[in-house]
Each structure stands twice: as structure tokens, then as C-alpha cells.
Amino acid sequence: MSEAKATKGAAADGADGGSTVGTPDGTPGSARPRRRQARGEARIAQLLRAAASVFCTSGYTASSTNAIAREAGVSPGTLYQFFPNKEAIAVELGDQLLNRWRDTYGAAFTQSHIELPLDRMLDAILDPLIAFNCENPAFSVLMHGSEIPGRITEEHDTLHATMLTRVESALAGYLPDVPADQVRRIADMTFMLFKAGLDLIMAHEGEERAAYIQELKTIMFRYLDPLVGDDAPHRAARRAPHTP
Structure with missing residues (x-):
């Protein structure tokens, strides 16, 4: 555990946490009421939401x-x-967002x-x-x-x-006859296309955001489709996603 998190945890216990209360002979006594612990957890969540907003508005350095x-x-x-x-706030917020991101991509890259x-x-994963x-725009700011x-x-x-x-593992199933080093390069390029497209998507809202999402899917499909070939497994119809 980092020093920042340890300090935070100790402070939280002192404010609204759920640590035990000692008895006169020094042995642990009953736990503090759950209500006080819940108040502390709610306050931490409130502060992290505020931090996410400030980081997005001002950037981490200027916050x-x-x-x-x-x-x-x-x-x-x-x-x-x-x-x-x-820094302790950023680390705690970053930990939470990273854990949620792991859950998200784990659910996306299923068999x-x-x-x-x-x-x-592409629809199911992207x-x-x-x-x-x-x-979670603060995720990009912190990362x-x-x-x-x-x-x-x-x-x-x-x-x-x-x-x-x-x-790379996902693409290998679509490119069974392609050498491993080439699959790796294709995976690198696909991932970079995603990151570049995501920056544009995040810079827009509403209908424009939806349009950029569609553009990203179209670009990735048109890049990968010729590589997949007509006889490869999981062959899709020759069309970009969601086009007539």
C-alpha cells in the first residue's frame, strides 16, 4: 500500500471510518456504527467525483x-x-477507473x-x-x-x-494464415487507429460524436476487411458497419 493511500485510510477512519473502538484493557471492542463508515465512504465518493470534474476542466497539473x-x-x-x-486523490481515482476499465475491456473481448x-x-468490442x-472523461486526463x-x-x-x-489475439482468429509478426503489426495499427479515433470522438458531443464513432468503425472495417479475405473464418458481408 502506498504511503498516500495509507494516510488517506487512516484519516478516513479517524473521520467517519469503520475502525474498532478499544476497551480500557486495550483489547479491540465493538466496531463503530456502520452508519459512520457509510458516511465516510460517501464523502470519499463525493470528493472523487469532484476531483474528476476539476481534472477534466482544469487538467491535473493546474488543479x-x-x-x-x-x-x-x-x-x-x-x-x-x-x-x-x-496526488493521493488522483491515485485513488485512477485506481477505481483502471479497475472499471479492466472490467469493461474484459467484457468486450469475450470469445x-x-x-x-x-x-x-467491431460493434461488440468498440x-x-x-x-x-x-x-469517464477523467480517465483520459489521468492516463x-x-x-x-x-x-x-x-x-x-x-x-x-x-x-x-x-x-492481437482477437485478430489472429480472423487472420489464420497470416504470419505472427504481421498479425502483431496489424494489431498495433488497429490499436493506434482506435486511440486516434477516440480522441476525435471525445472532442465532440451529440450527433457529431455519433458520426465520428461511425467513421471510426468504417475506417477500421475497411482496413481489416481486405486482410481477412473471402475464405477466412467469421467472414462478414462486404459492407462497412451499419451501411445499407
């Missing part, structure tokens, strides 16, 4: 604990009961999805990945900022490598 406290509607002193500094025809596979990023805490960067790099392996 401050005072701004986060103001966004949460609490005093800086209340914030410091739970987090010793901005049933990678056995679909190419056009339907839709939840794009939705997660659109619903790609220039002064993000090193722990987040390290975990993101590990996750990036894992996702790239998933993409």
Missing part, C-alpha cells in the same frame, strides 16, 4: 485541493481528513464477440470501450497527462500492453 474541495462543496479541512494531497463476423465484432471513455503520478502511469502502461495482446 488544486482547494478547487476540488470547492467543487465538492466542503471545506479544505474536510478534504484533508480523507486525502493528504492532490463470443471475437467469433462474430468482422462488422458485428461500443463498450467508447462508451466507457465518454462516460495521458504529462505530470500524472508515476504509479498511475506504470499501471496504465501495463494495461496498454495487456489490451494490445487482447487485440
